[in-house]
Amino acid sequence: MPQGAVGTGLLYLWYSKNMATVQKRKGSETRELILGFAESAVLEKGFAATSIDELIAAVGITKSGFFYHFKDKSDLAKALLRRYLDAEDAILDDLFGRADELNEDPLHGFLVGLKMLAELLADLPATHPGCLVAAYCYQDRLFDQSVRDMNREGVLSWRARFRKRLDDIAERYPPTVDINLDDMADMVSSLVDGGIILSKAVRDKGILPGQVMLYREFVKMVFATR
Amino acid sequence: MPQGAVGTGLLYLWYSKNMATVQKRKGSETRELILGFAESAVLEKGFAATSIDELIAAVGITKSGFFYHFKDKSDLAKALLRRYLDAEDAILDDLFGRADELNEDPLHGFLVGLKMLAELLADLPATHPGCLVAAYCYQDRLFDQSVRDMNREGVLSWRARFRKRLDDIAERYPPTVDINLDDMADMVSSLVDGGIILSKAVRDKGILPGQVMLYREFVKMVFATR
DNA sequence: TGTACATCAGTGAACGCGCGTTCACTGATGTAC
DNA sequence: TGTACATCAGTGAACGCGCGTTCACTGATGTAC
Numbered sequence: 477m478p479q480g481a482v483g484t485g486l487l488y489l490w491y492s493k494n495m496a497t498v499q500k501r502k503g504s505e506t507r508e509l510i511l512g513f514a515e516s517a518v519l520e521k522g523f524a525a526t527s528i529d530e531l532i533a534a535v536g537i538t539k540s541g542f543f544y545h546f547k548d549k550s551d552l553a554k555a556l557l558r559r560y561l562d563a564e565d566a567i568l569d570d571l572f573g574r575a576d577e578l579n580e581d582p583l584h585g586f587l588v589g590l591k592m593l594a595e596l597l598a599d600l601p602a603t604h605p606g607c608l609v610a611a612y613c614y615q616d617r618l619f620d621q622s623v624r625d626m627n628r629e630g631v632l633s634w635r636a637r638f639r640k641r642l643d644d645i646a647e648r649y650p651p652t653v654d655i656n657l658d659d660m661a662d663m664v665s666s667l668v669d670g671g672i673i674l675s676k677a678v679r680d681k682g683i684l685p686g687q688v689m690l691y692r693e694f695v696k697m698v699f700a701t702r
Numbered sequence: 703m704p705q706g707a708v709g710t711g712l713l714y715l716w717y718s719k720n721m722a723t724v725q726k727r728k729g730s731e732t733r734e735l736i737l738g739f740a741e742s743a744v745l746e747k748g749f750a751a752t753s754i755d756e757l758i759a760a761v762g763i764t765k766s767g768f769f770y771h772f773k774d775k776s777d778l779a780k781a782l783l784r785r786y787l788d789a790e791d792a793i794l795d796d797l798f799g800r801a802d803e804l805n806e807d808p809l810h811g812f813l814v815g816l817k818m819l820a821e822l823l824a825d826l827p828a829t830h831p832g833c834l835v836a837a838y839c840y841q842d843r844l845f846d847q848s849v850r851d852m853n854r855e856g857v858l859s860w861r862a863r864f865r866k867r868l869d870d871i872a873e874r875y876p877p878t879v880d881i882n883l884d885d886m887a888d889m890v891s892s893l894v895d896g897g898i899i900l901s902k903a904v905r906d907k908g909i910l911p912g913q914v915m916l917y918r919e920f921v922k923m924v925f926a927t928r
Numbered sequence: 929t930g931t932a933c934a935t936c937a938g939t940g941a942a943c944g945c946g947c948g949t950t951c952a953c954t955g956a957t958g959t960a961c
Numbered sequence: 962t963g964t965a966c967a968t969c970a971g972t973g974a975a976c977g978c979g980c981g982t983t984c985a986c987t988g989a990t991g992t993a994c
Contacts, residue, residue, distance in 0.1 A: 522749070539939095548981075548982075609903060612903075613899050615747055627903045670899075673895045683888060727970090
């Protein structure tokens with residue numbers, strides 16, 4: 477989820493280092509640059525308002541150069557989401573993987589992971605740049621079915637990821653209340669996506685990590701050892 | 703928040719009744735029609751992709767007719783958000799007002815209100831059409847400062863609304879855990895905005911009310927009478 | 929080691945369409961006297 | 962009750978700019994023999 481900021485940040489860094497000296501780039505590097513600028517533009521203005529002209533101006537190629545990398549604009553949309561979903565997955569795999577290594581109890585591992593997630597979110601330099609899934613949701617009609625399906629699968633993969641953890645926890649710590657674990661898994665996505673919106677709207681980057689910490693509190697109460 | 707659906711639905715109804723027989727409309731009715739079509743278009747495709755042409759085609763006036771009602775497109779954006787925020791406020795006032803009448807205990811009143819909110823959301827004919835605040839957040843750069851400020855105030859008014867309730871509850875039922883009540887008030891917005899996104903992405907209208915009911919569970923646990 | 933050809937990563941010019949905005953004008957209804 | 966004027970709710974035509982897309986072409990690098 478924080479990939480927006482991290483990825484974009486790295487790209488800018490790369491850009492200032494490698495572009496200052498004019499030199500031949502590899503095609504895949506240009507493609508990555510386009511995707512990087514496109515992602516932050518889409519999160520700030522939406523897909524329709526992000527023009528190919530502004531992307532090529534930022535990257536320093538001509539329009540035909542763009543169409544060498546993407547067959548049309550909707551191909552860009554697809555590549556953007558694919559890249560975003562993969563990056564998100566990698567970050568969560570890494571983060572919760574590290575949390576698990578530190579702790580073999582499923583509940584404690586999850587709580588540590590949530591804390592690390594909140595800290596990662598709190599350490600972003602500015603407010604979270606946004607979630608592409610959310611952005612695409614609110615521009616649904618712009619995309620074809622394959623993109624909408626990717627978006628759906630993205631959400632469902634988060635559900636599956638956290639549902640699995642909750643199942644492992646529930647096995648050892650029976651819930652103190654009657655609760656739907658799919659809903660509780662979805663709650664992570666809800667609070668992150670909702671928290672991003674609140675942080676952006678209020679312009680207070682603390683709100684998002686605060687919401688994650690509240691979820692952590694909720695988990696502790698649901699699986700409290702009485 | 704459900705105003706999107708409810709409002710739009712009513713407008714369509716009005717439209718089919720009153721527009722079938724060609725007759726002179728009052729200007730304010732035309733304006734409302736424009737706003738209704740614009741709102742659902744913006745929630746489906748974003749503001750930039752919503753053209754004045756499509757709105758006037760839907761309403762049945764010429765382009766100049768549009769500019770009689772709105773001085774430019776950004777004036778439409780402003781009117782859209784103003785109307786949305788007011789409608790949302792009215793709905794919440796009404797809903798929690800009714801819940802309070804049924805119950806004088808602040809905790810029980812809140813729990814009843816949350817239940818009613820979840821039911822209202824569950825009873826929508828389709829997935830929730832979306833929250834304009836969230837849509838605008840993800841198209842930030844399209845709007846001027848006054849619109850961004852309206853969005854901010856919208857979120858903060860939800861915080862104040864629910865914070866007040868939580869304070870009243872906490873006075874009678876001391877929280878069982880150490881918790882930031884501002885964050886807990888924001889959680890309603892988070893879960894509603896996040897839940898809308900999940901419901902839209904997964905195309906399952908049950909997710910949103912499910913998230914509200916989880917919040918209700920959380921409130922019960924935080925203010926549990928031991 | 930040299931040459932032939934293929935692939936990669938683009939360039940440059942042109943295209944037409946849709947967009948938001950402006951301007952002079954209008955016909956029906958409302959109001960003042 | 963009749964007339965003069967104002968306001969309301971639009972119309973019609975034109976504007977230029979920016980957009981996504983296409984097409985024929987190119988110069989540098991990689992690969993086969």
